[in-house]
Amino acid sequence: MAEYYSRRNLEFLLTEVFDIEGVLKLGVYKKHDLDSIRMMLDAADQLAQNELHPYFKEMDQQEPRLEGGKVKVHPQVRSMMKKFGEGGWISASSGPAFGGMDLPIMISSAANYIFGAANFSASVFPQLSTGVARLIEHYGSDFLKHTYVPNLYNGAWQGTMAMTEPDAGSSLSDLKTKAVPINEENEIFRIKGQKIFISAGDHDGVGNVIHLVLARIQDAPEGTKGLSLFLVPQKMTNEEDKIVLNDIKTSGIYHKMGYKGTPIVHLSFGDEDRCYGYLLGEANQGLAQMFQMMNEARIGVGLSATAIASAAYYTSLNYAKERLQGRLPDEKDVSKPQVPIIKHADVKRMLLQQKAISEGSLSLLMNCARYADIIKGGGVESKEIYQLTLDLLTPVAKTFPSEYGVQCTANAIQIFGGAGYCKDFPVEQYYRDIKIHTLHEGTTGIHGLDLLGRKIIMGGGIAFRAFTEEVTKTIKKVKLEILELNKYGERLGDALFRLQNVTMRLSTMAMKEKKEVFMADATLYLELFGLVAVGWQWLLQAIPSQIAVNENRGDEFYESKLYTMRYYFEYELPKTESIITRLNSSDNLLVEVQDEHLI
Amino acid sequence: MAEYYSRRNLEFLLTEVFDIEGVLKLGVYKKHDLDSIRMMLDAADQLAQNELHPYFKEMDQQEPRLEGGKVKVHPQVRSMMKKFGEGGWISASSGPAFGGMDLPIMISSAANYIFGAANFSASVFPQLSTGVARLIEHYGSDFLKHTYVPNLYNGAWQGTMAMTEPDAGSSLSDLKTKAVPINEENEIFRIKGQKIFISAGDHDGVGNVIHLVLARIQDAPEGTKGLSLFLVPQKMTNEEDKIVLNDIKTSGIYHKMGYKGTPIVHLSFGDEDRCYGYLLGEANQGLAQMFQMMNEARIGVGLSATAIASAAYYTSLNYAKERLQGRLPDEKDVSKPQVPIIKHADVKRMLLQQKAISEGSLSLLMNCARYADIIKGGGVESKEIYQLTLDLLTPVAKTFPSEYGVQCTANAIQIFGGAGYCKDFPVEQYYRDIKIHTLHEGTTGIHGLDLLGRKIIMGGGIAFRAFTEEVTKTIKKVKLEILELNKYGERLGDALFRLQNVTMRLSTMAMKEKKEVFMADATLYLELFGLVAVGWQWLLQAIPSQIAVNENRGDEFYESKLYTMRYYFEYELPKTESIITRLNSSDNLLVEVQDEHLI
Structure with missing residues (x-):
């Protein structure tokens, strides 16, 4: 039994909450059925158990290192990439042109969740390749597709996104990397610039690294409108069809x-003016193209964070069942044996918090994946609405x-007590690893602005x-059909109503005030939105659970879901109140306060 | 200029908020004046700058290691302990019997804050020795005092608290370490047992380590009532006055x-049945005696956490002033230069959060230290009330x-963006270091119960x-005297009123319900209490600041205080609302939910 995720919970979300069977009736997904989907999840589970989880700690302890200009990673990376390729995971949701299975995004997301829970650092390598290969499939010439896609999908080569520069991280309009055409067809360009924070940007677990680089063609417009996307391989063939090293230095x-298993590097492109790249898609459309990958990557970040939180939950849950300490508050007899700490109310609270957040988040991500599947699968008229909702979420x-x-990971540590702070247990690693997710692919603040x-x-x-x-549809459903849940539906309705009011207030302000004023509390607004969205997810999960209980099919699993839903509505959803109080305040202090007052 | 704390803020709290001059008129404190106090703070600053801060990163990177049964620490520890001893810091607040200066606790706390901000791990060694020496001064025989106190105070030897055992951490009533008297006077005992998580429990920076060990004399009552306190030195003199090694193994x-600079060890006492210790104070009174040290240690933990949060604040503040990124939301012209990130509203929010929490916490700790000084200094009739309030706080x-x-440290990382996750900057270390404080000296949950x-x-x-x-006194003061602050006084009054109501509700429940029910949300109650207590501290700090502004003495420092107070009341105090909503709920879900629902 895996100790880092729950297969039953995954199946529950797929079949009882998000109607995977309905998705399997759409377009390209018709080739799959529930049985074949389950076999894929079995395979993902096996890969995670055999190839990823055993190296979770080792990959943290044996950090990648730069030796002689080349990055050495844990030897397992090579074997694992091969397995990811062989298992079809890198191309799983892609079409058949290059061997993809057209697996529903809900299923590839479920698999990525399993991989991330087993070993987050390890799970990053193939996901990057997937994104890169898919962009090449979409925008590349036949030559580029045939040269690069197969080796990315089979795990022999690594894909990366190269966007950030020393002076341009959050502010992509300030990217400076240059591209100069070397032929009249404007296919091949000489690339020159510095790229930092490139995940898997160089390593010896693969034979080649394929960078997608955002750069500015000479004389292109300023800002993001002048950015183009280039395919820049570490190794490429020259005119004599010989494999030569491109001019890319891992500096x-x-x-x-945390997140130590994946190398993050600084790359210098074109130090010797002989770094070459291929233009991908249209000139000056680079950012929009890259964002196709970025949006998936952002959902992927949420999924990885959820996966780590899940792993921390199951780790601390198992410890709480075994660790004996203290007695219940009403037991005064110290000669009585100590109880497992899972019996203490505060430990239950910390477990429920982890369960509520990780399972609520997973539900939200599955909901997003379902929208993506409906958009891709077709068969609905309101495709645009799903796309807009997905963009919003x-x-x-x-x-x-x-x-x-x-x-969640902080609570996992608390459950272990001082032991949780030590490297004997994995929770401190989960705590270190998960923090990257508030930073990469846009910090939390950047997403508030978005x-x-x-x-x-x-x-x-x-x-x-x-x-x-x-959300209202879900609230109405419980009001009409599942009376036991109506109380929670009303609370969610109340929170939604207040979110709508705040949104209205801010939107009105947007028309009257400077952007700075209306946007000042964007991060709080984002948190508020998340609390409501995940409250919705808990109501969605409560529906089949309550029905199961009402029909006397209610085993511990469903009861557990209902308790966790109650926890969320009692302990997490009320956090909306404090945020709304602030968002309704007219004190524009964040705009008013100036540098000199920050001392 | 130190980059990890603000001297001006310390002086403000001491002189403008907490009337150190009034304290210097009390009892033993009369020997000091404001000038001599300031010289002590200058000395603390120098020690921090020269001996502690330069080794902050190194002590993290070069962890202590166990070699041949002996712990090796960073060589600076030895030099630093000597300096702490020479400077009189280890005995600073003790009486003159062994060379102490009777420094007000407000000042020794201020010094410990400076040390902790400069290098938290380093600051722990002398603080442990202080606590141990003070207990020996209080409970020890003349022989013990003269043998052990001077070398603890001069930094030649190290003191430790040895309480936790493998099966007894939070539950001290389950301690099993045994003590058997070897002479009829019941002075010397043979000690046998395992102690874990012993901070500075063994290291080569000192010549001897003096453990205060909680153990149970044979046939003593069960539970905490049967615990006695023993002084167990690593090295002691035998009958022939020769120095011999006691039977203590660092196993x-x-x-x-994080917190890597301080060794935390597992000690085996009496593996070979020849570990000897001296009874300290009365038999079976060990826990109460130890708690004299523990209560100070707990305040010390709060102070260290505050110190780390301060250091993170100043580090991220400096970065925010220098780092250029993006433009203000209303600036559309990308050819305009990028602005320092301190100009972005969300960065200001994250800076204000750090400032509000770290300066608010420091104020609360100074308030506690002031109570301790008034109790020690005498001169008031209501000493018991101060003691009770201090115990409560x-x-x-x-x-x-x-x-x-x-x-705070998470926000410091966010301000650095991805760079904050890397070891090039100290904020990731602050994030790792500070987490220990939610765990040691009682986890947060344990303090909720307390x-x-x-x-x-x-x-x-x-x-x-x-x-x-x-608190009401402060609210009344602003209502009557400082109208500009009345709005905030009213908000604090409102929060206090609701805290009182919740307290009443819970106290009533305590009489009717099982303890388990009334205590289930103790951790939330603790958070609520903290938010109100620190709100009070911000009102206390706002008073002299507003007066200065009104009297046209208002420089940036005072304006900064007023902005931060506003931030606290706008963004932090409203968090009380969500907690109160939960505490007023009648859903006893944490009691109701059982092990089988946590899956």
Whole structure:
């Protein structure tokens, strides 16, 4: 039995909450059925158990190192990449052109969740390759597709995203890397610039590394409108069809607090003016193209954070069942044996918090994956609405599991007590590992700006309306059909109503005030949104659970879901109140306060 | 200029908020004046700058190691212990019998804060020795005092607390270490048992380690009533006055997530049945005696957490002033230069959060130290009331800075972005280091039980009433004298009123329900209490600041205080609302939910 995720919970979400069977009736997904899907999940489980989890601790302890200009990673990376390739995981959700299985995104997400729970650092390598290969499939010429996609999908080569530069991280409009065409067809360019924080940007677990680089063609417009996307391989063939090293130098490796199994490097492109790359897609459309990958990567971040939080939960749950300490408060007889700490109310609270956040987050991510599947599978008229809702939920699904997941891993440590602070147990590693997720693919603050400054107001608020309609539908369902849950439906309705009011207030302000004023509390707004969205997920999960109980099919699993839902509505959802109090305040102190007052 | 704390802020708290000059008129403190006190703070600053801060990173990277049964620490520890001894810091607040200066606790606390901000791991060694020496001074025979106290105070020897055992951490009533008298005078005992998580329990930076060990004399009562305190030196003199090694084995060293500079070890006492210790004080009074040290240690934990949070604040503040990234939301022209990130609203929010929590916590700790000084200095009739209030505030002053301090260091990382996750900057170390404070000297959960199950109800609620009177006094003061602050006084009054109601509700429940029911949400109650207590501290700090502004003495320092107070009341104090919602709920879910529902 895996100790880092629950297969039953995954099956529950897929079949009882999110109707995977309905998805399997759509378009390209018709080739699969529930049995074949389950065999894939069995295979993911095996890969995680055999190839990933055994190296979880070792990959943390034996950090990648830069030796003679080349990054050495844990030897397991090579074997694991091969297995990811052989198992079809890197191309799992891609089409058949290069051997993909057209697996529903719900299932590839479930698999990535299993991989991330087993060994987060290890799970990053193939996911990066997937994103890169898919962009090449979409925008690349036949030559590029045939040269690069197969080896990315079979795990022989590594894909990376190279965006950030020393002076341009959050502010992509300031990217400076240059591209100069070397032929008249504008296919091949000479690339020159510095890229930092490149995950898996160089390592000896693969034969080649394929970078997707954002750069500016000479004389292109300033800002993000002048960015183009280039495929820049570490090794490429020259005119004589010989394999030559491209001019890319790994000039540094980052030593990180956690997430140590994956090398993050600093790359110098074109130090000797002989770094070559292929333009991918249209010139000056690079950012939009890259964002196709970024949006998936952001959902992937939420999934990885959820996976780590799950692993921390199961680890601390097992410890809480075994560790004997103290007696219940009403037991005064010290000669009575000590009880397992799971019996202490505060330990139960910390376990329920972890369960509520990790399972609630996983539900939100599965909901997002379902939208993506419906969009891809076709068969619905309102495809655009699903796309807008997915766009709206992306910053939420990225940040909520990351920020609240940090608290989960903190609670896992608390359950272990002082032992949790020591390296004998994995919880301290989960605590270190998960923190990256509040930072990469856009910090939490950046996603607040994305949600409030872009997603909420886009199309006159159409996505926000679609979201509230979806939530309202769920609330109405319990009101009409499942009376036991109506109390919680009403609470969610109340929170949603207040979210709508705050949104209205802020949107009105957006028309009257400077952007700075209306956006000042964007991070709080994002948190509020996440609390409501995950409350919705708990109501969604409570429905089949309550029905099972009412039909006398209610085993501990369903009862556990209902308790966790109650926990969420009692302990987490009320956090919306404090945030709303602040968001309704007229004190614009964050705008008013100036540098000189920060001392 | 130190980059890890603010001297001006310390002086502000001492002189403008907490009337150190009034304290210097009391009893033993009359020998000091403001000038001599300031010279001591100068000396503390120098020691921190020269001996501690330069080794902050190195002591993290070069962990202590166990070699041939002996712990090796960073060589600086020896030099530093000598300096702590020479400077009089280990005995600073002790009386003159062994060279102590009778320094006000407010000042020794200020010094410990400076040391902790400069290098937390380093600051732990002398503080442990202080606590041990003080207990020996209090309970030891003349022989023990003269043999052990001078070498602890001069830094030649190390003191430790040895309480926790493998099966007894939070539950001290289950301690098993045994003591058997070897002479009829019941002075010397043979000690046998395992002690774990012993900070500075063995190292080569000192010549001897003096353990205070909680053990059970044979045939003593069960539970905490049968615990006695023993002085067990690593090296002692035998009958022939020769120095011999006691039978204490360092059987393991812990590898921790942070706080790496201090060795934490597993000690085996009496494996060969020849470990000897001296009874300290009365038999079976060990826990009460130890708690004299523990209560100070708990305040010390709060202070260390505050110190780390301060250091993280100043580090991220400096970065935010220098790092250029992006433009303000209303600036669309990407050809304009990037701005320092301190100009972004969300960065200001994260800086204000750190400032509000660290300076608010420091204020609370200074308030506690002031109470301790008044108790020690005498000259007031209501000494007992101060003691009760101090007892009440101890769990709050230990946990609030620790839990909210974690968020401060998380925000410091966010301000650095991905760079904050890397070891090039110290913020990731602050994030790792501070987490210990939610665990040692009682986890946060244990302190919740202490506050609600013991401190609130003691003496029929006398301490809680004294606390509310103190807060009310401050609220009344602003209402009558400083109209600009009245709005905030009213908000604090409102939060206090609701805290009182919840306390009443829980106290009533305590009489009717099982203890388990009334105590289930003790951790939330503790958080609520902390938010109100620190809100009070911000009002206390706002008073002299607003007066300075009104009298046209208002420089940036005072304006900064007023902005931070506003931040606290706008962003932090409203968190009380969510907690109160939960505490007023009648859903006893934490009691109701059983092991089988946690899956």
